[in-house]
């Protein structure tokens with residue numbers, strides 16, 4: 001058993017070694033750089049070089065790799081300490097000066113990720129990557145592009161300033177980037193960058209909508225980690241997180257907020273960590289499960305971040321009965337989706353996902369002893385968790401829709417979509 005066991009189940013030890021032997025350079029110090037570096041560390045990239053010459057400012061709210069008491073000190077050192085906690089086996093090399101080819105000449109680098117969204121050093125980096133024939137990945141909030149060896153592959157995208165990147169956009173862009181990088185090292189059946197699939201995503205954002213809203217997150221696992229982190233960054237004020245489970249070593253390849261906490265209750269650790277990310281937040285970790293006694297009416301929305309069908313069903317029933325909006329997220333090893341219940345506008349989640357048939361399927365599997373841990377990777381959780389946070393904002397702004405949203409790293413033809421059945425009376 002190791003930190004990366006759950007992804008080794010998907011791609012094997014030999015492929016994991018390719019990640020461990022790699023050296024990737026990440027530039028910039030924004031939330032986008034932080035999500036990208038954290039994602040790469042979580043994947044088990046062996047060596048990460050951080051390049052950024054910015055100092056930590058007073059307004060570093062939401063910057064989850066930064067220690068608040070490091071104000072005035074270089075960002076890269078603070079980021080290095082956090083990344084070491086997320087992935088102790090990764091060697092982090094902090095360089096607190098602008099991009100400098102001469103220093104990198106002495107290092108063996110496989111790949112450069114340019115997250116410097118203001119693009120000041122972009123030209124130098126581009127020339128450097130062509131000269132040394134090192135693939136360059138440039139990420140903006142709207143696009144991730146990759147150029148390998150030939151200038152002709154590079155597409156021009158519009159740049160945005162740091163201030164314009166919203167946290168959930170950064171998390172989604174970083175998720176895409178990490179997935180593209182994984183594909184550079186590890187080829188899986190059906191992998192196809194052009195078929196990367198993300199339906200109907202419209203980014204939206206203002207923290208004002210959160211002022212008096214109370215959010216309940218069910219599940220403090222991988223999806224719960226990114227949903228809670230992103231909501232804290234967006235400006236949510238009141239979040240309760242419920243989970244009965246404790247942190248296990250094999251959670252840590254994707255539950256990046258739960259470092260240094262093996263054996264502790266996930267909900268309490270996660271609530272504590274997001275309080276450190278955002279000063280204005282009231283976050284509370286509840287140890288237990290959702291029951292009929294849960295005061296569901298206290299909340300304006302419920303976010304399902306669970307993996308068991310039974311837990312999903314209980315949440316759906318409780319929200320339908322009390323007419324509380326419910327967003328249900330789900331991920332598998334390389335894909336994920338969200339379904340939304342809007343009282344009076346859409347069938348409940350039990351109907352939308354046909355949970356009754358899935359529950360029978362789950363029960364059969366349990367009876368036949370197929371309960372082994374399934375493969376699990378950080379990227380779909382990063383992307384779907386942030387999309388849940390975005391849809392929460394939409395609903396609070398009154399523009400939320402109930403259309404399902406799906407993401408797939410590869411093509412989605414193999415994913416199991418249950419047939420819809422008649423409404424149970426929920427409409």
Ligand SMILES: [Zn+2]
Pocket residue numbers: 347348349350351352423424425426427
């Ligand atoms: Zn229903």
